[in-house]
Amino acid sequence: MTPHRNFLLAASTAILLMGAVCPAFAAETNAAISLDDQAAAPKSNFARDRNVSVSARPHPDYQAPGIRMGSFLLYPKLTPSLESNDNIFAQKSAKTSDTIWRVQPELTLSSDWNTHAVSLYARGSLNRFSKNDSENTDDYSFGANGRLDVARDSAINGGLSFGKATEPRTSPDTPTGAIEPTRYQQTSGNLSYSKEFNRLKISGRVGSDKYNYQDVATKAYPKVPKIDQDFRDRTETAVSGRADYAISPATALFVEVVGNNRNYRLDKPAVSLTRDSKGVNVYGGANFELTALLRGEIGMGYMKQNYKDPTQKDVSGFGARALVEWFPTELTTVTLSGSRSIKDSAALKVTSYISNSISLRLDHELLRNLILGGNIGSTTDDYQGSTRQDKVMTAGVRGTYLINRNVGLTAGYAYEKRTTSGLAADRGAEYTVNKVTGGLNLQF
Numbered sequence: 001m002t003p004h005r006n007f008l009l010a011a012s013t014a015i016l017l018m019g020a021v022c023p024a025f026a027a028e029t030n031a032a033i034s035l036d037d038q039a040a041a042p043k044s045n046f047a048r049d050r051n052v053s054v055s056a057r058p059h060p061d062y063q064a065p066g067i068r069m070g071s072f073l074l075y076p077k078l079t080p081s082l083e084s085n086d087n088i089f090a091q092k093s094a095k096t097s098d099t100i101w102r103v104q105p106e107l108t109l110s111s112d113w114n115t116h117a118v119s120l121y122a123r124g125s126l127n128r129f130s131k132n133d134s135e136n137t138d139d140y141s142f143g144a145n146g147r148l149d150v151a152r153d154s155a156i157n158g159g160l161s162f163g164k165a166t167e168p169r170t171s172p173d174t175p176t177g178a179i180e181p182t183r184y185q186q187t188s189g190n191l192s193y194s195k196e197f198n199r200l201k202i203s204g205r206v207g208s209d210k211y212n213y214q215d216v217a218t219k220a221y222p223k224v225p226k227i228d229q230d231f232r233d234r235t236e237t238a239v240s241g242r243a244d245y246a247i248s249p250a251t252a253l254f255v256e257v258v259g260n261n262r263n264y265r266l267d268k269p270a271v272s273l274t275r276d277s278k279g280v281n282v283y284g285g286a287n288f289e290l291t292a293l294l295r296g297e298i299g300m301g302y303m304k305q306n307y308k309d310p311t312q313k314d315v316s317g318f319g320a321r322a323l324v325e326w327f328p329t330e331l332t333t334v335t336l337s338g339s340r341s342i343k344d345s346a347a348l349k350v351t352s353y354i355s356n357s358i359s360l361r362l363d364h365e366l367l368r369n370l371i372l373g374g375n376i377g378s379t380t381d382d383y384q385g386s387t388r389q390d391k392v393m394t395a396g397v398r399g400t401y402l403i404n405r406n407v408g409l410t411a412g413y414a415y416e417k418r419t420t421s422g423l424a425a426d427r428g429a430e431y432t433v434n435k436v437t438g439g440l441n442l443q444f
Helices: 003-018 027-031
Strands: 067-069 072-085 098-111 117-129 137-151 154-166 183-197 200-213 234-248 251-264 277-290 294-307 315-329 332-344 352-367 370-383 389-402 407-421 431-443
Touching: 137 183, 277 315, 277 332, 294 332, 315 352
Parallel strands: none
Antiparallel strands: 067 072, 072 098, 072 431, 098 117, 117 137, 137 154, 154 183, 183 200, 200 234, 234 251, 251 277, 277 294, 294 315, 315 332, 332 352, 352 370, 370 389, 389 407, 407 431
């Protein structure tokens, strides 16, 4: 092995080890399941790769070739787009419409090795409103991901990232009276390990997310004082362990335990409510691939979050998550997903809510270079210690037309509606938003 290759291996290993100590992994990420990432060695009892979803299917004739840089490939990408939004402030009445121009540059540098892997990326999003420049934002993120192949059936994965993002106006945490969107910084890191022993597979993950929110201006005081958002600054850490047992090459039963610690920067008396908490989720279920037509994972169990503030009741109950993919034809993928989880709230007198969500997505490859899709979803949020209940309905359609390896076109329509119930003092904001978008994908 050349000294150059040794250096690259050492750098990727350092990235993995740094992920163990850098704050940054959202506890909610543990609930996300990516079935296309579960493909393993051909003889693995846990491989779920008999089919490839439409959204993940490679298109060699339309994929960017990349720019060779030694043992790495550089993938530049630029996505300019235009959005028409009929309610940019997400209000029930006195709606304000606008046209938003976006430019999203991206650079990805990926290794081209037979074993191990490392990838670096940088992304940006420049958002400009035609009539309401108070909504203009510049978002960005950059990071690194790595994989260390310990053996054929075991690997260590890790990642680090940092970014500045904008909270959408449709967020339930948007402060009342804000004349600008809420911005925040997020630092992230994670480290995971998996190992197979014939019918048994064990895996674990550790990581955290660190959030730092900026104060926002009000109409009465456009400069100072602002709406304080420091009470939302926090670090969320999560540690999980999981064991899968294959009862057949197509079905495995699993048990998973996820512990989390949500530590807020401010405590009493600096704030009126201490939001620190510790929680645990215990799931049991099955991971399966029934013929080439159906695959997925379903887990159910118990969730609990204990709060440091004695004025806040602990929250516990039934927890669940599911992701199932159906392949009626090789050109069509139907995806059903759902979850029930405990989330933190930014409401002044409420620390948490139980979120119940379900969504259905359809992707169809009409032509080899024309991909159509649609989705519909529903979420119900029950705020604990409050009469407030929010219901959000979403729907949309989209299309992607690949012209060649370097150019593609996208278009879509999205609908979102939120209703809220409870005592007048507890209710959140209601709105209906319609968005039409069109964009150009340039990749090299």
